[in-house]
Amino acid sequence: MQDLESEISKHFDGAVRFDELMSNHTSLKIGGPVNTMVFPADPVSLKQVLAAANSENIEVFFFGAGTNLLVGDGRFEGIAVSLKNFHDIELTRDVDENKVVLYVGAGVSLPKLMSVAKKNGYSGLEPLAGIPGCVGGAVYMNAGSFGTEMRDLIVSVALMNKKGEISIVDAHELSFSYRSAGLPDDSVILSANIRLSKDDPAEVGKRMKDYLKRKKAVQPLGEHSAGCVFKNPENESAGRLIDEAGCKGMKVGDIEVSTMHANYFINKNKGTCKDFTALMKKVRAKVQNKFGINLEAEVRIIGKI
Ligand SMILES: Cc1cc2nc3c(=O)[nH]c(=O)nc-3n(C[C@H](O)[C@H](O)[C@H](O)COP(=O)(O)OP(=O)(O)OC[C@H]3O[C@@H](n4cnc5c(N)ncnc54)[C@H](O)[C@@H]3O)c2cc1C
Numbered sequence: 001m002q003d004l005e006s007e008i009s010k011h012f013d014g015a016v017r018f019d020e021l022m023s024n025h026t027s028l029k030i031g032g033p034v035n036t037m038v039f040p041a042d043p044v045s046l047k048q049v050l051a052a053a054n055s056e057n058i059e060v061f062f063f064g065a066g067t068n069l070l071v072g073d074g075r076f077e078g079i080a081v082s083l084k085n086f087h088d089i090e091l092t093r094d095v096d097e098n099k100v101v102l103y104v105g106a107g108v109s110l111p112k113l114m115s116v117a118k119k120n121g122y123s124g125l126e127p128l129a130g131i132p133g134c135v136g137g138a139v140y141m142n143a144g145s146f147g148t149e150m151r152d153l154i155v156s157v158a159l160m161n162k163k164g165e166i167s168i169v170d171a172h173e174l175s176f177s178y179r180s181a182g183l184p185d186d187s188v189i190l191s192a193n194i195r196l197s198k199d200d201p202a203e204v205g206k207r208m209k210d211y212l213k214r215k216k217a218v219q220p221l222g223e224h225s226a227g228c229v230f231k232n233p234e235n236e237s238a239g240r241l242i243d244e245a246g247c248k249g250m251k252v253g254d255i256e257v258s259t260m261h262a263n264y265f266i267n268k269n270k271g272t273c274k275d276f277t278a279l280m281k282k283v284r285a286k287v288q289n290k291f292g293i294n295l296e297a298e299v300r301i302i303g304k305i
Contacts, residue, residue: 012048014041014085022071022080022303025063027132028226028267030276031071032303034080041085043190047164050188053079054162061302062188064134065109068141068226072303073273083107083136086190089116100196101155106136106189110143118208121201124153124194129208130215131227136189141300142181146211150192151176158190159183166190179231179298220260224267229280230295238295239263245286252279277305 016038022031040046053060059078063069086105089112093101100122104113110131117125127146131138139157142150154171161167161184175182183189215221230238242248242262250257251268253275258264265279284295 012038012040013045015039020080022066022069022076025080025082026066026069026071026226027224028066028070028271028276029224030073030267030271030273031066031069032073032075032273034076035078037080037082039082039085043160043166046081046083046160046188046190049079049081050160050162050164060162060186062136062140063302064106064137065132067131067133068137068143068298068300070226070273070276070299070301070305072301072305074304076303081188083188083190084134086136087112088191089113092193095195098198100198102194102196103191104135104194105191106134106139108135109133110135110138114208117196118201118205121199121204122196123199123204123207124148124196126204126207127211129212130219130221132221135192139181139189139192140183141179142176143179145215149176151181153194153196155193155195157181157192159187160190162186218261220258220264220266223258223264224271225258225264226299228263228298229265229283230263231298233293233295236293237263238298241287241291241293241295242283245283245290247283247286250279250282252276252282255279257283273303273305277301 018036019033020037021033023029038049062081084107086107088105089108090103091100092103110133114125127148131143138150156168156170159167159169232238239262247257248262249259254268254271255275256266256268258266287293287295
């Protein structure tokens with residue numbers, strides 16, 4: 001580990017933290033310490049980290065805004081990598097009088113991207129208003145809302161593999177499915193090119209506001225959650241199943257099934273990953289008993305639980 005620390009600090013431009021709590025970096029406010037957390041400033045620094053980790057066989061995970069993550073309470077004996085310094089947004093080309101392609105760094109937050117789109121009158125993202133993640137996480141998860149998913153907007157993504165090799169992958173080469181871009185776990189998303197339509201900024205802003213209002217009416221956006229806990233089974237709503245299985249308001253420790261939207265679990269105060277997974281187990285059992293349906297986790301689980 002000493003070697004790793006000196007290797008990282010020798011080549012690295014960005015920030016490094018040791019023994020940082022993941023709970024400081026997740027919307028659920030859950031997650032134990034990680035040995036090393038890095039915020040590389042550029043692809044060269046990222047490559048140095050991955051090479052050092054690879055040569056010492058150290059586990060790595062990537063995170064963005066931590067809004068879809070459930071992280072174990074114990075120590076993660078590896079490296080957590082955030083690309084929040086990859087925050088550039090550039091207009092790469094005006095495709096024609098109706099369309100543009102934007103280059104967006106993986107660390108750009110969706111709310112920031114929304115505000116740039118609103119200001120410039122770029123349309124396409126409006127149904128995603130209110131999703132709090134970063135572009136890297138949104139691409140990885142194929143985040144979506146009101147029938148629009150990231151896959152509808154992506155032209156290509158830039159990836160780096162654990163050897164530090166960069167590739168540009170066209171959208172049609174990705175295996176998108178519900179809440180997944182089908183990317184290998186050892187690839188990190190550096191950026192995405194997304195296609196948007198040109199429109200009146202006021203109209204774009206109005207639509208964003210409308211979608212956000214609709215979302216706020218049914219989802220507990222202001223509370224500590226990780227978004228939807230379970231994927232919707234085919235032609236079903238996980239929230240409806242959980243609600244009708246009588247789970248709203250059910251609690252383990254400080255984790256509660258939201259009384260507003262049953263597919264959200266809320267950390268009311270000092271909830272832990274252990275509480276969260278215990279509540280997942282209880283809810284799954286109730287839904288299985290009532291409907292014979294096995295709910296699959298949508299939250300990404302990291303570390304030992
Ligand atoms: C209040 C609330 C509302 C939400 N509403 C929605 C919604 O309507 N629709 C929806 O789809 N989701 C929703 N979510 C979930 C979440 O916001 C999205 O999935 C979001 O896109 C995740 O982005 P993130 O940056 O937070 O990713 P993280 O939670 O940090 O990571 C998610 C996954 O992506 C991987 N990852 C992150 N960055 C990278 C990268 N650069 N390269 C490779 N892998 C990476 C991580 O390893 C992890 O597996 C909601 C969450 C909250 C808290």
